Structure formats: C-alpha cells, structure tokens
Amino acid sequence: MQVDWTIYLTLLGMGLILLLPRESKTLIRWVALLTGVAALLVALKDYFNYNAWVNAQISAHGALQDGFVQIVNVPWIPAINTNYHLAVDGISFPLIVLNGFVCVTGILFSWNVETRVKEFFAFFLTLIAGVYGVFMAMDLFLLFVFYELAIIPKYFVIAIWGSTRKEYGAMKLVLYSFMGSALVFIGMLAVYFSAGGQTFDILELAKHPIAPNVQVWVFPLIFVGFGVLAGMWPFHTWAPTGHVAAPTAASMLLAGVVMKLGSYGCFRAAMLLFPQGLEHWKWWIAWLAVVGIVYGAAVALVQKDFKFIIGYSSVSHMGFVLLGLATLNLIGMSGAILQMFSHGIVASLLFAVVGRMVYDRTHTRQLDKLGGLAKVIPFACVTFVVAGAASMGMPGFSGFVAEYQILVGAFHMHPLLALAAGLSIPLTVAYILNANDKVFMEQDQPADGGGHGHDHKPGSGGPHPSLPPITLPERVAAIILMALLVIVGVYPSIMLNMIKANVQLFLRGAP
C-alpha cells in the first residue's frame, strides 16, 4: 500500500507551487491539477487492491478477520507516547477516494480563479493533504493535527477568495470548528489519561475498554466536537453561512469532504472508543439527526439564495449520515458510510453548478433574479437535474442506495425515525425542483398578455439572454462527478462490499 503517498504527493505539489513565480498562473494550475490527479491515481490503485483483497478474504473466510491495512507506525513524539501511525480500512478508503475526486474536480472548477492563484492552490492543496491525513491517521493526536491542518487553510480560502459577508462566514466557520476541536481535545486528553497515559493509538485504546461512567460523559464531548463539523443540528449554522461565503472550490471541499471529516471523526474516534457511551446516547443522536434532516430540508425550501438552498440541503443530508451511524446495525451504518461518499459527490456537484456555472457568470444567486438559464447554459441545467435527482434519492444514483439502507436501518431502530426522516423526501423534491424552476426554467412572460403565446420561443426572454459558454474544465469535472454517482448507484458493490465488511467488524466489537 502506497496510499500514504497521497499526503506526501499533495504536500510536494504544494511546495512546488510555492517555488513557482506567481505570474505563471497556467503553470501553477497545471501543477495543482497534476498533483491532484497523481494522488487520485495512487488512491484508486490502492482502493481497488484493497477491494480485491476484501473480496478474496470474504470468499476465503466468509468475513474479514481484520479490516486494517497498516501503512506506517513509527514513534513521533516519544514524550507523550504518540506515534506516526497510518492505516486504512474499508471505511476510510471510500472517503480517501472521495477526497481525491473532489480535489481534482475542485481544481478544474477553479480554473478561472485569477487573483492570487499561487496562494489559492497552495492553501487548497494543504487542505487536501490534511484531509487525506485525517482519513488515514490511527493515532488520536496525529488525527487531531491533520484535522487542524485541514481547517486552518479553510479560513484563508474563504476570507480571501470568498464573497457575501466572507469575513463573517469565515469567522463563524472557524469559531465553530475550534469549539468542536476544543471539545475533541478535552475528550482526547480524558481518554489518554483514563487509559493510563500510555498511548494515543486508536487501535490500542480500543483494546482497553474505558470505564463506563467515563465513557458516558466523554463520548458526547468527542461526538459533538466532531459532529459540529458534520453539520449536526443544532450546531449547523456555520454550514450554510460558510458555504455561501466560500468560493466554489472551497464550498465543494467544505460540503464534499470537510463535513465528512466530522462524521468520520464521530465514527472513528467517538463510536469506536466508547461503545457504552454510544449505547447511552444513541437515541439522542438519532433524534437530533432526524430533526436536522427535516429542519434542513424545510429551511432550504424557503431560501431565496441559490447557495443557501444547497447549504441547508447539506445539513439535511448529513443528518442521514448521523442517523445511519446511530442505528448501530449493519444496513444502517453501511448506508451512512456510503451516504458520506454519495453526499460528497452530490454536494460538490451542486455547489459547482451554483458557484461556478451560475454565479460566476450571472453574478447573482438570488432566485428571483435568475431564470431561463436552461436555454442559455443547458449543460448547467442537465448537471443540476442529475445532481438534484441524486440528491432527492432517485434510484439509479448512489444517494438512493445510501438513503434506502439508512431508512431500513432507522426503521429497525424505531419506525418513527424512518417515518420522520421520510418526511424530508417530498421536501427535498420540492426545494430542488423549486430551485430548478426558478433558475433554469421560469422566465418573464411577454407583457402583451398572451395572444401570441406560441411566438414566445424558449430562451428569448430570460434575464440573462447570453452568457459565456460552459468551459471544457467545467464539463470534464461535472461529467466525472456525474459518472461517479451513476456508477455507484447502479453497481454499489464496488463500494458497499468493503464498507459492509468493515462495519461488520465494528459491530462485532473489533476495532
């Protein structure tokens, strides 16, 4: 396994960009792109190797014995017994691949960034490296370091290249993140000391059960700490504001992978280390998740800003992830992990449409100032419809496979959970279609009151009669993401096999 090279390659690319002169923008873009592609290829290669290995294990033994593939484990800061420990399993692999795809497509969608290109891509790649690191770190301290590495560039990217109250958005995001981090940090220290101050290693800690009474109060610290970043209700308000303020690539990363850092942390650190705490709090998590699902969808319905709609839809969809994790059964949890991947792709695609394809061209995101774009930039409309269909859980897209499984799992936990979460289905359809209608379809009708309605050709009267066409990088990136949605939607085994195998291990109590 060379999957750790994703981190190093990305950092290398970042370093290379720093060495380049700031005038050679095209070169910087290409370096960033090639870095992203190289990391993605490494990730994909190991993804398929791992997939083959899992399938071989299953056909040989019926199930996995140990889902982890160790990459490196060397002492790092001996004074506090922390190690540089990287390992991957079937939970982290889909997310690593997701990060790779979001990175490449994010760079493609940022091709038109003109101000301070060098810094932009340097921050961008640093963030990506941090995310790769989180998904591989098996040492709590190391995980925390990578986690912070991913969050800090966020602030700068939003505050420098953002729009619409960007400082407020950036501040809110960072404040929330650090609040979460503080909680996580305290929880981490608590685990460290209650396990005797010997190690930060997750896999080691998991072997030494922590006293139940400690679990019950430390678990919520860590879970909520990470949950903040996963858009857990009622700690979600950073998400819409942050998304709106962020430039396209940053909102793609934010919704696509950074929110997954949160849910991944919930799973890897909180749920793995505190089984009793989890058992104690799972109903709270499940119901908060359901509230978030419906609440996010309802707020999305009444937003007037295109990007706020997508921002709140992320809150709603991340609720599904938390709900699935709380079900604590194979089908629900597998659905949750798949939903992380699926939502990552869907959200990236939606934000790309909103931010790059529409806002960069029309310079407005207000629904009532847009309209009739289907005829002007049809490709954007197609992309939005595909992403929207995936978002509303249409069969044939990955979102359906994920949300269906989560609903089954939730149903098993309590039918009311599934029923309440199901309420979001028509709401989701409504806000997606509403946005589609307002942005791409509707246009002002001729003022003469009809009579020659048939003269009214589509596209003749929108507020934006002509816009720059969709560029090649945008097309390529959108097609990549759409293809992923369909591939995983039609052939979910490509991802579900390894997820299920590892969730099974988790449910059996193995790390």
Add this chain to the structure above:
Amino acid sequence: MEHGEYLQHLARQQWLIPFFPLMAAAIQSLMKRPSRKASGALTIIAMGLSCIFALRAFFATIGGGGQHHEIERAIFNFTWFKFGTTSLGLGFILDPLAEGMAVMVAFVGFWIFVNATGYMADDENFTRFFCFLSLFAASMLGLVVSNNLLLLYMCWELVGLCSYLLIGFWYFKPAAAAAMKKAFITTRIGDVGFLLGIVMLYWKTGTLNLYTHDTLHPGALEQVSALALRNGWWGLSAASTIAFLLFIGAMGKSAQFPLHVWLPDAMEGPTPVSALIHAATMVAAGVFMVGRMYPLFTAEAGSWVLDFVMWVGCITAVFSATIAVAQFDIKRVLAYSTCSQLGFMVMALGAGSVVAGQFHLLTHAFFKALLFLGSGCVIIGTHHEQDMRKMGGLRKYMPITFWCYLIGMLALCGVPPFAGFFSKDEILLSTFHRNKYAWGLATFAAFLTAFYMTRQMFMVFAGKWRGGENDHGHDKHGKHDDHEHGHHGGEPHEVTWNMWLPIAVLSLFAIGLGFFGHKYGEYLGVEGAESVEGKAVVMGASLAVVALGLLLGWAVYGRKTMEHATDEDPLSAALGSLFTFLNRKWYIDELYDVTIIRFTATCGMFFRLVDKSVVDGILHAIAWTAWGISQVFRWIGDEFFINGGFDAGCESVRWEGEEFSKLENGRIQNYFRVLSLGAAILLLIYFFT
C-alpha cells in the same frame, strides 16, 4: 412440463420487453439531433419489438393454465449486489397479471407513438421528446415485468421522473412548469408511504423478491400468511400495515383523492404525453402495483385496509366526476374522467375484485388513449384550440376523428356493447356485494360520466363551428408551433393519417375488448364465485343511469347547441354558483395553498428565524460574554493594576468600546483569543474536578 420449461425460458427473456425502448432512448440521447424520421422510426420500431415480445409471452401464458385454474408463474431472479450471505436480488416475472399489462402498455404505447409523430411534427425538440417517451415506456414496462419490489420501485420513480420531464416538455409555458413540479412533488408524497412499506416489508420478510418458488428462501408474497399473524401498527397485522403503506404510494401515482391534484394539471404536456400518462403508464402503475401486491391486502381477514381502499376509490370516482361536469377545456374534462375511472378501479380492488380492477384498467387504457389522442387530433385540427366553447360542428370537418371519438365516448360512458360497459359493470357488481352505499355512489358517478361525455360530444362535434370569432388573443395555451401563424381562426381540417390511424385502431379495441372480460378472469386464475345474485339489479341500474345521463346531456346541450363561444353554458345558468364551485374544482388547490403549502413554508421560515435568532443568537451571546470577561480581566488585571494609570484606563475603555463594536465584523484574532480563553477554562474545570 414442456410448457413450464418454455415459460421459464421466456421469463429469462422478460428483460427484453423494456430493453428495446430503453435502447432507443439511449441511442437518441447520444445522437446529436438526428433527422426526425430516424428518431420517430427508431422509437416506433423499438416499441413494436417490445410489443411482439410481450405478445409472445402473453400467448404462452394463455396456453397453459386454464383448465386447472392454477396460475402459471415463471420467474427469473438474479443478484444485484451481494455481500457474504446477504444479497440484494432483482428479478423478472412472467405471469398473467404482468403479461396482460405488458401487452397493453406496449400496444397502446405503440399507437400513441405513431400519433405523436404527427402531433409533434413541428416541434423543434422532436428528438428529445421521443427520447423521453421511449424512456417512459421502458420504465413502465420494466415496472410491469419486475419480480422485485425494489426494481419495481426504481422503475416507479423513473416513470415519475419521465412524466416530470414530459409534462414540462414545454417548460417555457408557466402552467407546464408549475404542473411538472406539482406532479412530481405530489406523487413523491405518496412515495414516502411506498418507501416505508418497502422498508417494512424488507424488515419483516428479509427479501424484496416477490416470488422465489423456493421454500428455503420464500419470496415476500409467499410469506403473507406468516405476515398476517405478526403485529403491525394501528392494530393491524404486519401484512395489512405494509399493504396500507404501499397503497399510499398508489394513491399518489394513481391520483386518488386527496393526492389527485396533479393529474388534471398534467395535461399541460403535449397531448400524446397526456394519453400515455392517463392511459398506459403513469396512473396505471399505482393500480397495477396494488394488483401485484394484492396478497398482502387480503392476507388478514377483516382488516379495514380494504375498506379504506374502496372508499378512497369511491370518493375519487364521484368527486372527480362532479368536477368534470363543469370544465371547458377538452383535455381537462378527460383528465377528470381519468381520475374518476381510476377511482372505479381502486374501488374494485378495495371491494375485493382484482379481476374487475385490472380489467377496467386494460379497457380504460384503450379507450382513454383513444379519447386523448382524439382530443389531440381535435386540437391540431382546430389549430391549437382547447376550449370547447370555441369548437363545435367538427363532425363535418373531421369525420374520422368524430366517429372514433364517439366510440371512445360510448365506451367510457359504459354503453353496451362497448368495452367500458363490461368492465364497469364488473366493478359495480363487486362493489354491490361489498357495500351498497359505495355502489350507490359509484352508480351516481357512472351517471355523471355519461352526462359530461355527452356534454363534451355536443359541444365539440355538434352545432356550428364557433372558432375564429371573438379571437382577441385569448389563446392562453402558448404553443410551440410556427406553422399556424396568422390563420389561428381558420377552418378546422381533418388530421393526417399517422394521427387518425392510431385512434381508428384503438377504437376497434374499445368496441371489442369488453367481450373478453370473463376470459380475463379465468386467465388471471382468480375464479370469481360467479354470483348471479344482484347482477340484474346492478346491470339494470347502470344501464338506466347511463341512459339517463345521455338523455340529460342531450336535453341540456343537444337540443339547442351553443351559438357563440361567449354564450353562457346552459348548465351554468341552471346551477349558478354551484357550477363555479365545480368549475374551480371544489377549491381544493386553493385549500392546499392556504393549509399544507402555507404550513410548510411557515415551518421553513420559522426554522430559518430560529437559526438566525436562537442558534446564532446563543453563539453570539457566548462570544460576547467571553469577550466581555476577557476585557474585564484585561482591564482590571493588566491595565488597572499593572499599568496603574487611570488615564490610560479611561483611554482604553473608549478604545475598547470601539473594538467592541467591531465584534460582528469577525476579527479572527479576537475569536482566537476568546477561544483560547474558553479552552483554558474548560481545561481548568477538567483538571480540578
């Protein structure tokens, strides 16, 4: 045995039935604006092939059973994705229920496609239209032949998506854009129930395959007797609960009250689409699905689910018939009649007769497709006029359309010996046995049906041509075509052969299909106890009300036809405000606007307000408090005691005040400071407790 193997062989080829249209759709989506001829021909040939395969399977299923009254059912299951011992299968089924339906969909669809080549001849997006049509047909055929509820659901959603795309095909018409949304959202509300039903079925049985013919791993419908013994919700058994949830989905799809609102608006799409939605595909899906899952509905004896189904159907039948009476748009009348007829089918299912429900579904598909295509011919023939008040006298101008339409109308009214008579009679009979009140209401609906169809016939085809007069641009049906510029009010004309041939063919079936009702019952293998009791009453009553409806229609509209498009409708004069009430569809849309839609929007607004005030308010309050505390510390500790200078203190307060007001500006350094303070306090608490 030989026959069984043959069926098995055919079951393995069931996927071919939806495959051809699917391929046609795929090819057209990849082709870059090919010629119209190629596109149309491709679609029609693909549908023809589907039809041939469906017919082959259909005849195979006829051949076997019969004498034993044992349903022959061949299945072919395969694994979609698999993990360890659990796997998610999909599968196809070959049984009479599926094949009767598949033949209908493919056959009716085929003729609708032929007609569409004429109707859409001038549309600039011809290729896209046929691509969607093919996909629509493919997903419906897939739904019909699936042996797995998940596959069925996928096709179900695809059907919904395609109808969304097709209803909104002329999305630049505001009415169409609104209708496409309405259709999708309303059916999606029903889908919540459907999805929950699927989830519950999966949870209770561990499989979504309907039949497996395998005693070790029985399919979901092979476990109904066990399900009937387990507890569900609301005091029902699990089987009935699941049936109820699934029925909610069918209510959305088959436009049953109170989820019927989307169907009448759906006629904003091109007319062939209306024909497809109202006859062969979309709305048929709900009724078909209930028929497919029927063992669940009947598993528990004496549950209220069947009664619920029956009453929903009954109410829909009467309710929509009253609305149809007072409409002026030729397609809107038909749309409400579809609603009403679907009510009849659902009522039959609720009354316990799958045969009657499914048979009416088939006959109705033929004559409703005929009527819709006929109305399409009328619309084209009158240069895109849809208001019946501006028609009249078309019998003279469009004789072929007239005769076909007449047949369709008689079939719909239930005049013997046309198809509708037999199938409706079956329904009324089974309802009669179940519940006399429901039967009475349904008979009333049958009367209304006869009346409003007679009204339509006289308004459209009798009297003199009222078009062309008073045409001051009241064409609110903004249309796409160019070819009829300037001669909007011109003489109506007969349509081209590719438009009238389909309705001519369909009218043959509208005449003849009814005679196979008994055979169809046998074919489905559901042997009705052939109760003769009450048959005379039911038949007599339905004949009487149909005659009455026709007569009344003639008395009101036929004796003296309208002279001018602006004349008041005689019924409106007689009924007054009741007519307006019916014309406005009982104000249901308005009611939904001020209740459900307003409520949802209010919730959303309220939540948004909560986010802005409470959630962010707490956040800001925390930030302010921590900020204030740190300022106090700093002021007391650093500035006052350490610096000691009172002036400096005063100065700093003023400076601080300014700084304080910048809180909202989001100075990140400040927040880091606040944060570190907070973290420090938390750490202190941790270490000292």
